Amino acid sequence: MRCLKDAIMDNIKLSRREREKSKHKQEILDSAIRLFSEKGFYNVSMQEIAEKSEFGVGTLYNFFESKEQLFVELMEVGIEKFGQLLIPLLDSEEAEEKKISDFIQAHIELMESNIELIKLYISQYGTFTLVNPMPQKLSNDLNISIQRKLEVILNTGIQKQIxxxxxxxxxALSLCATLKAFILESSENFDKEKAKDxxxxxxxxFMNSVLNKNNDNNKA
Structure with a gap:
């Protein structure tokens, strides 16, 4: 019988292989987003992505069946990251005003860390020449979830007379639309200080439009 030590070592090796595989996949995605951002989806080949990521083209096809699948996964991973950043802020135990403030300000980090992905999304889904509709659906689902959470926060704040x-x-719709419009406008030539402002x-x-000025806690 195999000893426990051998079984543990096999699990460690498997874990290392999985980590290495995940690392290689991320390197491919990182190279792809740079190329897509520079040239556009339709002007980039799998061969170019392979060369940029320093892998053989066959390795790319081990991870992705096609360039379209690579693109879709790239978008899906990015949208998931946005949700992981924004949703916890709206679900936090902070006061209602603080939740909304943190949510708005988090968009600075979101843009700075993902500007190439945002540009790529806008270039493909801000037009009628869609590569694949699935990422747009995921983005819309995230937006709806955010809007509903903002609506709950606002209603709770109204009940508390905040x-x-x-x-x-x-x-909630107005705030989301304003944020989206600003991201669209400022992403082309992103400047962190201008984004902060x-x-x-x-x-x-937004706060001036919703805060209850008669609430003592909201008075200057």
Whole structure:
């Protein structure tokens, strides 16, 4: 019979192989996003991605059946990252005003860390020449989830008299639309300081429109 030590070593080796495989896959995705951002999806070949990532083209096909599948996974991973950054802020135990503030300001980090991905998404899904509709559906699902959570936060704040009696659904939609428009406008020539200023202005404008000025806690 094999000893426990041998079984443990096999698991360690498997774990190392999986980590190495995951690392190689991420290197391919990183190379692909740079090329797609520079040239556009349709002007990049799998051969170019292989050369950029320093793998053989056969290795790419071990991970992805096609360039389209690679692109879709790239988008899906990015959208998942956005959700992992933003959703916990809205689900936190912080006060309602703080949740919204943290959510808005988190978009600075989101843009800075993912600017190439954002540009790529806009270039493909801001037009009618869609590579694949699935990432757009995932993005829409995330947006709907965020809007609903914002609506709950606003309604809770209204009940606590932190916020005025605004229409929570419309206010949430308005905030999301404003953030999206600013990201679209500022992504082409991203500047972190200008982004900070822009998101701060969005926060100030939104808070001024929803805060209950008669609440003692909201008075200057």
């Amino acid at each position: 916020f005025r009696r605004v229409h929570a659904e419309i206010a 822009g998101f701060s202005k969005i926060e100030n404008y």
